[in-house]
Amino acid sequence: MFATFSITRLVAYYLLSALLVIIPAAIIVILTDDIHSIFFGLSELQGEEMLNVLCDILLLALIVRFIKPKHRRLMFMSTIPKPKFVHLIVLTFAMLCVSIAWLDIMQLYTEADLNLVDSRELDPTISAQDSGFSFYMGLLFIAMVIVAPILEELMFRGILLDRLSLKLSPLWAIAITSLIFGLLHHDYVGNIIFGIVLCLIRLRYRTLFAPIFIHMLNNLIAFLLIFSSYFFDLSQYPFTSIFVGPASYEQIAILLLWSSIVIGPYCYHEILKTPNSRFKKSRQ
Incomplete structure (x- = not known):
């Protein structure tokens, strides 16, 4: 599907989309002599x-424009039996547990302020009562839950995975793709594992629908935690406290x-043992 997309x-598309946003912003700054004018009265964050969001939408539009219309339909076509959606939802929560556990371990052994609610997404200049709160939450929802999952799946589980699979074995293509994906996120260990599972699912179902679905669900949970943090102190509640950490050693172990009980057997049975698995065929 993406074999011809180098x-x-x-x-080049990434740089072009960035320039199409940065150049007009720079012109506005030069004409107004005020760097804050490019934010149109919004806070810096x-x-x-x-x-x-503008850069991501432009990049997404450029990529989709290159893909043939028939491939666009196949790209988002669901080939997953309905009962399997339950498995995918459980798998998503299992991968979230890996991320939570790793971030909590980092908090226990370092002074880094790491948790599933990325502090970079929290705007300290606004509160839930401010007029700009709804706009920012809407913008964040579009960025995190809609644009980012589609764009990242097209880039990593689409273009990068397919191109690397032409020259390398699926195992190496998965490893390299997932490593790059993980290192570009603040929770790199959890996202490397997340990337590996998404690659395997992409090869299993031969569609980006499943990885996009899981990615959107994962980001939706993170968004809801960010949204809730403006109203509640998540560290004060037993269930949500593990999301902001640090958790106890017992909680991390659990x-x-x-997560290993869910992820391990799922990957082995659904990916490696299925007759139509591309990964399995490559080993024969």
Whole structure:
């Protein structure tokens, strides 16, 4: 599906989309002599988020424009039996547990303020009562839950995975794709595992629908935690406290045990043992 889409083209599209946003912003700054004017009265974090969303939408449009119409339909076509959606939802929560456990371990052994609610998405200049709160939450929802999952799945589980699979074995293609994906996120260990599972699912079902569905669900949970943090102190509640950490050693052990019980057998049975698995065929 993405065999003709080179990585060089992807990099060129990324730079082009960035320039199409940065150049007009720079012109506005030069004409007004005020760097805050590019944010149109928004806070700095809101303005940066808006520029990021514009860049991502432009990049997504450029990529989709290159894909043939028939491939666009296949790309988002669901080939997953309905009962399997329950498995995918459980798998998503299992991968979230891996991320939570790793971030909690980092908090226990370092002074880093790491948790599932990325502090970079929290705007300290606004509160839930401010007029700009709804706009920022709407912007964040579009960025996190809609645009980012589609764009990242097209880039990593689509273009990068397919291109690397042409020259390398699926195992190496999965490893490299997931490593790059993980290192570009603040929770790199959890996202490397997340990327591996999404790659395997993409190869299993031969569609981006499943990875996009899981990615959107994962980001929706993170968004709801960010939204809730403006109203509640999540650390004060037993269930949500593990999301902001640090959790106890017992909680971390339970999270890792439960997630390994879900992720391990799922990957082995659904990916490696299925007759139509591309990954399995490559080993024969």
